Amino acid sequence: MAPPEHRSDAQHVLQRVFGYDSFRGHQQEIVEHVIGGGDALVLMPTGGGKSLCYQVPALVRPGVGVVVSPLIALMQDQVDALNELGVRAGFLNSTQSSEQRRSTEQAFLAGELDLLYLAPERLSLDSTLELLDRGEVALFAIDEAHCVAQWGHDFRPDYLNLSVLHQRWPSVPRIALTATATPATRREIATRLELTEARHFVSDFDRPNIQYRIVPKSDPRKQLLSFLRTEHPGDAGIVYRLSRAEVERTAEFLVANGIEALPYHAGLDKEVRARHQARFLREDGLVMVATIAFGMGIDKPDVRFVAHLDLPKSVEGYYQETGRAGRDGLPSTAWMAYGLQDVVQQRKLIDLSEGDEAHRRTLSRHLDSMLALCETVECRRAQLLAYFGQEASGPCQNCDTCLSPPESWDGTIAAQKLLSTVVRLDRERNQRFGAGQVIDILRGKRTPKVEQFRHDSLSVFGVGADLSDAEWRGVVRQLLAQRLLSVEGDYGTLVLTEASAEVLRRENPRQVLLRTEPKRVASTPRTRTAGTEAPEMPAEAEPVFQKLRAWRLATAREEGKAPFIIFHDATLRQIATVRPTTLDELGGISGVGEQKLAKYGQAVLDALAAED
Template sequence: MSQALSVLQSVFGYPSFRGQQAEIVDHVIDGGDALVLMPTGGGKSLCYQIPALVRDGVAIVVSPLIALMSDQVAALRELGVSAAYLNSTLALDEQQRIEAELVNGTIDLVYVAPERLLQPRMLARLANSPVSLFAIDEAHCVSQWGHDFRPEYRGLARLAETFPDVPRIALTATADLRTREEIIEQLGLAQAAHYVHSFDRPNIQYRVAERGSAKQQLQDFIDREHARDAGIVYCLSRKKVEETADWLSNTGREALPYHAGLSPALRAHNQARFLREEGVIMVATVAFGMGIDKPDVRFVAHLDLPSSMEAYYQETGRAGRDGEPATAWMLYGLGDAVQRRRMIEQGNAPAERKRVEHAKLDAILAFCELATCRRIHLLAYFGEQREAACGNCDTCLNPPETYNATRYARIALSAIYRTGQRFGTGYIVDHLRGVHSERAESLGHNALSTAGLGEEMAAKSWRSILRQLVALGYVRVEHAYGGLQLDGSCRELLRGEETLELRIDRKAKKSRTPRVKKELPPIEIEDEPLWEALRAVRTELAREADVPPYVIFHDATLRHMLAARPTDMAAFAEVPGVGEKKREAYGKAFLDAIAEHA
């Protein structure tokens, strides 16, 4: 471990390990297998990168997306680490050169996609190479019950059989208990040590707002809280992605689209701009995000409901990787439930898979309608218990009002039943409010006892009740036509054996300042000229090196630099995040900038 700590300090520039990192690193260096569950931004990569530099031989890192390997490798090379990736984007002679280094053991880490790794030719190469360890990143991809199943990951079970003496470390940020069990089973990790870090990301403020005018709500949110920040906006459809990106661009923001329908060249171009420029907003489908290592994403906004709590956690986890305050902001309405259920039912998945997807959808719907701390609920979903409310979610900062809605819920359920359980929200609301129509007259619904029974309540309030009844599982939405149907769980409520408290919808308010412990030095008004100068130096160096700015230094390192104002190389080396290679490469440029603002 003394050697591991020396590598951490000299190469990565950090004084000590965090949380379970030291225990994991020690275990893998000693040749043990490990399953690591650690939140995005928690330092998972160090858990295999440091053993790779300490153990003799070459570490093979399995990564699901070749589009991200170049940035991961570039970041390591900036630290002075001998790293490379093997994929189809390289010329043949370059691939052959890297393979020769692999066989000779003259390289530290090689990133490879699972499909390539399992090719007979590649396995033969590895059999003749000094492999030090296998790191399987995004390990949840192996699980068919997870949110991002990749069939090719199943073949990685061969590694345990083919290389029984090589340690394997599987890493993921999102896996419920069932997914963890399948990772263990599919990857042959029954004897591995398990390291489950807290899933809590205390710097992220979770907020859900009722959808009204979505674009205007998004603009108000960004203008009010993140006017100059980088962020990600997730949409369900490609069309909505392009419309939203165009609309944000017309408001004066730098917004770029990303979805699978765009050409690979345009996707790569937009992703590179997002990673390398300041303050860019990426508007995307779920095709974007896995492995994105941009530390200063200050917000993730969902304009449509995610498919599951796992997907929500992973997507929101792309905000605030640097530990600074960030916002996970989502709009939600009854239409989300209808659309998501229709997508599940119209899919080609087997019945068992559809049942799992419906259960996951129920969990995210319940999360949206919470009147209690969202963080407690989110952590409980992943099997982690938290007693105290977090103080940094919308339901903690602005507790919603609730009311006894038992009578109104029973009226709504009765109306759904008496009208035949085949009509949508709009028809049921009109029926309850006594709105007469030729259709209702022809069906004889105007004569039902529930017709007009809720005429004293506004249509918006009835829609809120129906939306919450769906989210809480009392009502389900028929997938083909969107008709509301009763679920068996509503019997006790209809019989008067159960009471029900529902939220009172309200307009979104500006949230209070997040209650996040500030460990980084503040940027005072008089510091801003130097702060901008340091950022400008970083941008210029990144442009020269053709890498994203955060590969040079994270914002956190610049903040410490701003506070310490080092005047020589010895003092510069003491700044957290400054390793030996970066001190030699960039020290003079930053010291000159600091001297100019002394």
């Protein structure tokens, strides 16, 4: 435990620099441990306040806090945000000129920096290691530490070299931080970074302000448009697509329908990506349509929704991506459209993936967990938390399965009919087809393709007329999810699995419980601490809040920075509610530190006075 004087130093830094009266959750424990020289592995959800866990110790301990981060494109924004707080921060990466690098290196050696951000590949350079040897390092913070995990969703080979930190500077404390890691990934991070003796701090993974919803996919782009117009008009958000082509098409579709949207994927020119990212961070109400190449480290607190129009490959990826919504603690939505083709596509991608059989088995396990989350009839949040080893206190009442509980039905006979059709096509005709043709046979449709192959003469023709096309597609999807059916080949043809026989046997067949799709669920919206919990704002404060946002946007444009760097929405909401009339009163608002009070205090009071 840190000595009492360090604890008071940390508290003073928290109040003076960051404008918070108290730490939240494990923050104080982590800060004290690192200040005292201990190593730490920190798991904390996005928006939970991870950065304070190394920023405060870096400001208390002698020397410069060195932060290893893969987020080269965002380092300037991170440094700008710290400078805005009066923290002396700099970075070294490949985007700088030699003159800029020299200036930052000189500031580091002169002790004129509090925090120095480095890309991991720079630690492979002897010149960087020698630079750090010549200065005084307060601590090493390894951000986005899941990048070291071989099967993690953002694996970065450069992270494998970071064990050099412990070997070269054994007395300097290290803190590795990530928002998502299962117990197995956590062990891998500790081993690869030589943090096996580090103390582990695992925070509550729950983000209660996020409403999780998964809807049956029909026409995903139109479904997305309806979702945005009815629930999030004018809000900032991220839409994830699997392919670059779909990113482009979806962004164009939204723009054509009056939604301001930008595309982002690795195939775009580097300058275009940088411009789009800067606009997303600096403007209000933009929608970014992106592949998973976008998002890690995006510190935009007012992202009101994250939408997936394609199935994520793993629960870790899904949790990381949805966690980019609602970092300010205000109500936000994680919305996904999911259907049969998603399952077929992901299974096919696994079959075609590079790597050995063990690699494909790992990918399959990740997908199985994701499908289980999609198909559950229980609380989605509880299942999500359980994946990360956390037990929920009960149903959350803020996910679709809680708000509109789905029913399950005995689908054993339906499963037998479908599996029997696949069997008959294979054994009697030596043919294999995708879900569409199998469903047409079951429903007794005399389509040209059915007649061409004389499938209307099969004994199973028409035995499934009692279910609709959509219901049969749900059966196929869930049988795939339960591994009672599989797909193979470029055309996604249906084939049986070993487990299929358990359903088809005559005596005591395996029971197949299937999920009845729930009806559409509408969104249901919901003390000064070092986190993102937002106070409730009375209705009469809304006009004041909007005026303050307008002032903030104008100021941000004038200064060429992101609005949230000036003040978060949560801070403006509290100002609008409290209506301070003096600088002292304004200084008591959460998120108003000394530097911001001095720089913006009078302008805020003037904006409030103009309301009266």
